[in-house]
Amino acid sequence: MKRLLLALICVLVSVAAHAGASSSPFHPDLVLAQRKLDTARGAEAYAALRAIWSTWDRADPTHVEEALLLAESSPKLSPPARAYAGWLAAHARTRRGDLAGAKKKIAALGYIDQWLVVGPFDNEGKQGLAEDQGPEAELTQPIVPGRAYSGKERPVRWRVVPKAFPYGWVDLSSLLRPDRKICGVLRTFVHAKKGSRTPRAISLWVGNGGAFRLFWNGKQVLTDPGYRAHDADRFATAVTLEPGENDLTLKVCGDDAAPLVSVRIGDERGAPDPNLEVTATIAASEAAAKHVAELVKKKAAPPRAKLEGPMQSLEQSARQKNATPSQLYAYADYLVNTGGDDPADHDARDLARRAAEREPTVERLLLAGDLAEDKNQRKEWVDKAVALAKKSGRPNVDVLLAQADLELSSPNWRAAVPYLDRALAIDPDNVDAMQARVQLNNDAGLKRTALAALERAVDRNPRSVNLLNMLATQLRALGRDTEAAVAEDRYASLRFDDRTFLNAQIDLAVARRNKQAAERWVSRLLAADPDSQWAHGVAARAYRALGQPDRSIAAYREALNLAPEDVGTLRALADLYGELGKRDEQLSLLRNILKIRPQDKDVREYVEHIQPSKPRPDEAYAWNQKRFLRLRHAPKNGETKRVLRDLTVTTVFENGLSSKFRQVVFQPLTDAAAAVARQYAFQYQADREVVQLRGARVFRGDGKVDEAIESGEGAADNPAISMYTSARNFYVQLPRLDPGDVVELRYRIDDITPNNELADYFGEVVYMQSDEPTQNAEYVLITPKSRTLYVDEKVPNLKREVKEAGSQRIYRFFSKYVPPASSEPAMPPWPEVLGYVHVSTYKSWQELGKWYWGLVKDQFDLDDETRKLAREITKGKKTDADKVKAVYDWVVENTRYVALEFGIYGYKPRRCVQTVARGWGDCKDKATVIATLLEEVGIPSTIVILRTQMRGDFDSKVASLAPFDHAIVYVPSMDLYLDGTAEYTGSTELPMMDMGALGLRINRGDAKLVHLPVADPTKNVTERKVVANVESGGNAKLEMEYHTKGVNASEWRRRYHAEATRRERVNGDIGREFPGFNILPGTAGITTSDLENIEQPVSLTLRGSAPGFARREGKQLSIAATVSTRLTPSYASLSSRTQDVVVQGFSTQEDTFVLKLPAGMKLTSAPPEKNVDTPFGSFSVKVSEEPGQITVKSRLAVKVMRIHPKDYAAWKKFCADADSALTPRVTVGP
CATH class of the missing domain: 3.10.620.30 (C8orf32 fold)
Incomplete structure (x- = not known):
């Protein structure tokens, strides 16, 4: 029967090539995939085999499995491709429920399932693959049991991988914790069976999910730095099998996903080699070490056979200069179908795009669209496919589905209906179109219409896995549970390994108290997924619900045998022990969790709850009220508010996460300060931290204590600049305060994320000074002794202590009095001048x-x-x-x-x-x-x-x-x-x-x-030319030209960019200097340069009238005609300073005033001519007179951005001299 079916497939594929897929009783997708395999060349067969496999849920699974079996025995395919087909066929057996047959087949293909493992090691920044992290340096040595290596977060040791990976791969997410941004090292030993020839050439085939380095007898023989999804047999190399044990070591690294790897050993052609055996024991490592060291020293010739995996072969073809569009598409197709594209490289996207551009076909255009970065780019490719399909004169279902998919992801999702209906008219059994149409009907409330369409589709395709799944779901939604159960049974017979379905069946059996059914489904789940922590957890919960605590404990223990440091499993087992009254076992597991994840707030609090109460180590540093209330009667010294106690205790854990405890005690001394102090706020990161208010009390002057407070929080976003973060402000609202009351606040901010997103980095700046006096300030840093942290402190009167207690190192910084930082005009920002302690994982900026x-x-x-x-x-x-x-x-x-x-x-x-x-x-x-x-x-x-x-x-x-x-x-x-x-x-x-x-x-x-560079006075200039036709009454008609370049140009572009508000804004700005200035209407009044061009200086020309331009002084007119900026009020108003003066963004100002005088008037007095240049800056004034006209040129430039207190006196003199030179006015009269 099997041979007859295989023959029938061959015939029908041949017929379909001429008559079209629609005439075939086989699913059209399977026929097309089979045709693709028949025309594949070399390594192209791998993507074709994947295409066949991908039809499992659409076509009849029996047909799919037979197609894979046909490929496995096809002489047209190479031995490695046939082995790959066999691997897929084995997984077909898994889906059909023949687990024993699948395991036997996979073992016969040569996939290794015996390993020793050590890890995890750090792979932050993808640097772990190239680094020597310990095991790599010992490849010529036997494994030493118990030897510790410096792993990620904690020491790690070699251990045997449990017999839980029978399906051809090892998933390190099932073995190692943490499982993100890690590397693991796997080691096993290969030898020839007795009677078989050695030395001889064999082949190694690596399927990688993550980057890897492969070592054979101490030498690296294969590597791939790409971070890809897993697929079997992606890379290959030939090696020499030496007599005795041969060391095979694989280092594999993952980034956001844990690494997953498969290794197959075959003969020199890549076919399975039955004369090879594998063992993973300490004894084997000792045997291998005896001759591996000698082999490493030898310069042995490599095997004559040169093998390439599909990735290597297809990449070589696509990378050559004269690669054809077909070769480019073949490599892109392989990367997509096998998950081989590294997201950081976009190789598949680029290859598909080049193939589609050079020789467009509908298939290539759609693939390029599928791989596009966003929807807009995808639409461009789909539109091209639509145009090309129209030229053929035949509607294309794939194009219609692509159009429908674009509409489904748009606000007008109903526009997808015509495309779906057209696709179903062409191919009524198209599962993708049917699924989308059913969903649309359900969204529209037409559930029975959707069911009717599904029933017709299932009648035509009774073994379509997807259709059966949709039918069961639809029946459940309509409350027809009995019929749904029948459909689910049909589905389950074709998808034995569906974990979601199995979990649902377990829950249903447990809810019905059907012990026999529950145990059957649990057994099926564990057989299909033996390496899954989740599956063992499902089993344990089911056993517990069925009243079988011993079996539940055993299931959890089996999960811990896989990953001994899995916190979720440890917590679940601890909870189970607690329910069973086994308090000692529960506490032991909970303490183990805190060793692995010390930042786990819930576990810590639970342990504190069930153990005898004692203060938390960090909160023990808090003062009691008696101690800080002694400070309330100190002299006020003119202060409005003071801090009596400022305590911060930061506990840093091994992984760089931390917890922080704060005690703040303050005292308002005036009515105004008391009113302001009623609300206290601080900030935290809501996505990774949690706040706990530990106490808030008000100590009144009459001895009473109030604890009635309110708290709340709000987002710390700034929509005005489109900034949205995870930061939130936490507010504590206090009752009415009177001067002299003392407020004490205690709160915690704890990290709650399971992993440190920044590897083991820790850094913080703790400010211990403010603009208020602090009677006592203390910062305590608690770290593991195994961590090295670097500390820098800049706080007045600060003392430092360092001590070690057990496994911790404790830094303590304290001061009995921290004076307030003085507030001065034009001073640096507070974060610069306040005293702080800076802590970091890193000593140097490099x-x-x-x-x-x-x-x-x-x-x-x-x-x-x-x-x-x-x-x-x-x-x-x-x-x-x-x-x-x-x-x-x-x-x-x-x-x-x-x-x-x-x-x-x-x-x-x-x-x-x-x-x-x-x-x-x-x-x-x-x-x-x-x-x-x-x-x-x-x-x-x-x-x-x-x-x-x-x-x-x-x-x-x-x-x-x-x-x-x-x-x-x-x-x-x-x-x-x-x-x-x-x-x-x-x-x-x-x-x-x-x-x-x-x-x-x-x-x-x-x-x-x-x-960064500071402002250059020659590059940051605002030039202004004012031509004033002065009238005898003091009014004037003005024409002003502004030219701005440098630091202020961007603000001018921003402010005057919008034409609708430009006139109003200019009037307001100019009116500050020329009150009542009125701009002429239309373009005669205001013109600008191209404000869209950010590379050009800004020019602005204004025309208008200014009443009161000149001030009448008797018979004379007085006119301000110099630079209007005065330095002293802004930058030199104090007699002395303790803080730097910061002159931020000062633009050189160059003014030219041309005053056209009324008839009969002439210059009577003018500013003295000046031209002064100093290290701080320069200023100048020059006046010239012509008949009926006076020209005043003035300039003010500042060369420095910051003036230290020691230079303040000289700076103050410069400011006074500049102001003095620019203050005199022009006076004219008869």
Whole structure:
């Protein structure tokens, strides 16, 4: 019968090639996939076999399995391709419920299921693959039981992998914790069966989910740095099987997903080799070590046989210069069908795009569309496919489905109906179209209509897995449970391994108290999924519900045998022990959890609840009320408010996560301060932290204590600048306060995420000073002794203690009195001047930069669309300067500033390709796009993380991310910084907040800390020419020309950009100097330069009248005709200073006043001529007179951005001299 069916498939495929798929009793998708296999060349067969496998849920599974069996025995296919077909056929057996047959077949194919494993090791920034993390250096040595290696978060040791991976792969997510951004090392030993020849050539076939390095007898023989999804037999190499035990070691690394790997050993042609055996024992490692060391020293010739896996073969064909569109498409098709595309590379997208552009077909165009970055790009490809399909004269179902899918993801999803109906008219059994149409009917409330369509489809295709699943779901939705159960039974016979279905059946059996059925379904689930923590957890819960606690415990223990440090399983088993009254076992497991995940707040609180009560270690540092109330009677010394106690205790765990406890005690001393102090606020990150208010009390002057408080919270977003973050403000509302009352607050902020998104990095800046006096300040840092943290402190009167207690190291910083920081005009921002303690994992900025580059490097990605964009932007640009301007201008104009800084994206930019496609991003995203596009056009650049001047400078000996709040780009060849966030700023106009700011140039990991350039007076200039026709009464008709370049130009563009508000804004701005100024109507009154062009200076010409332009003084007129800015009130009003003076963004001002006098008047007095140049700046005044006209030219420039207190006296004199020179007015009279 089987041979007859195989023969029938062959005949029908042949017939379908001529008569069309619709004439075949086999599913059309299966027929097309079989045809694809028949025409495949070489490694193209792998994608074709995957296409056959993918029809399982649409076609008759029996037909699919027989097609795979046919391929497995086909002489047209190579031995490796036949083995791959056999692997798929084995998994077909799994889906049909023949698990024993599947396991036997997979073992016969040569897939290794015996391993030793050690890990996890750190792979942050994808750096783990290349690093020697311990085991790699010992490949010539036997495994030493119990030897510890420095793993991720904790020491790790070799252990035997349980017999839970019979299906050809090893999933490290089932074995290692943590399971993200990790590497693991697997080791086994291969030998020839007795009587078989050695040495001889054999082959190794690696299927990788993640990057890997493969070692054979101590030598690396194969590697792939790509982070891909798993598929079997992707890479191959030939090796020599030596006599005795041969060491096979595999290092595999994952990024956001845990690594998963399969290794098959075969003969020199790639076919299964029955004369090979594998063992994974310590004894085998000792046997192998005896001769592996000698083999490593030898320069043995490699095997003559040269083997390539499909990935290697297809890539080589596609990478050659004269690759055909068919070769490009074949490689893209393989990458898509097998999950082989590394998301950081976009190879499949680029290959599909090139194939579709060079030789378009509907299939290629649709694949390019499926791989496009966003919906708009996809629509362009689908439109091309539509046009090409129309030329053929026949409707194409795949094109119709692509059009329907676009509409389904749009607001007008109903527009998909015509496309779906047309597709179903052509192919009534198309499962994808049927599924979408059923969903639309259900959304419209037409559930019975949907059911009728499904029943007709199932009648035509009674063994279609997807249709049976949809039918059962629809029947359940209509309450027809008996019929649904029948459909589910039919479905289950074809999908034995559906975990979701099995879980539902277990829940149903448990709910019905059907012990026999529940045990049967549990057994089936564990057989289908033996390596799953989840499956063992389902089994344990089912056994517990059925009153079988011993079997439940055994199921959890089996899960822990796989992953001993799985916190979820440990917690579930601890809860079970608690329910059974086994308190000691429960506590033991809970303490184990706290060792693995010390930040687990719920577990810690539960342990504290069931154990005898004792203070938390960090809260023990809090003062009791008696101690801090002693300070309430200290002299006021003219203060309005003071802090009696400021305590911060930070506990850092092994993985870099932390918890923080705060005790704040303050005392308002005036009525105004008491009114303001009624609300206390602090901030936390809601996506990874939780707040607990531990206490809030008010100690009254009469001895009473009030504890009635309210608390609440709100988002810390800023919609005005499109910034949305996970930060939230927590508010504590206190009762009415009187002067002298003392307020005590205690609260905690605990990390609650299971993993540190920033690897094991920890950094914080704790401010211990404010503008109020602090009677006692203390900061305690509790860390594991195994962690090295670097600390820098800058707090007046601070003392430091370091001690060790058990496994912890405790840093204590305290001061009995911290004076208030004085507030002065034009001082630096508070974060710069307040005393702080800075803590970080990193000692140097270069170490920090190396780590940060590892975090972000994959975000600087490119695909063909983005490469093309870079070329289009810079087309016709000859110089680097022109190219930089073009790229910068494009990013500023085409990417809106929208900051969605949630989770890791508060530190990590989004991918360049994603940001370009979306058209929006935050500062990091924009900087990433600029840097990536510049690199593509041959201009090296680097991202720079920045501490803007809004937060001031930061002088610290240790390095962390805590100081920074912005990101820009640096172009070394031009010594130019580019801030893509400043949307009205030209490429050479650094925004005010960036000038002189502290920045860290990442430089691909070779980081350098710098201060950005300050304002150059010659490049930041505002020129003004005022021509005034002065009337005898003092009024004047004015014509004013403004030319602004540099730091203020962006603000002028932003303010006057909108034509609708321009006149009103100009009138308001000019009116401050010329009250009542009235602009002439229309373009005669106001004209501007091209404010859309951010690379040009801003020009503004005004015409109008100004009443009272000249002030009457008797018979004379007095006119202010010099630069109006006065330095002393803003920057030198104090007699002395303790803080620096910050002159931020001062633009050189050059004024020219041309005064046309009324008849009969002449100059009577004028400002003295001055021309002074000092290190602080310069100023000048020059007056010239002609008949009936006076010209006054004045100039004021500041050369410095910051003046230290020691230079303040000289600065104050400069300001006074400049103001004195610019204050005198022009006087005219008869």
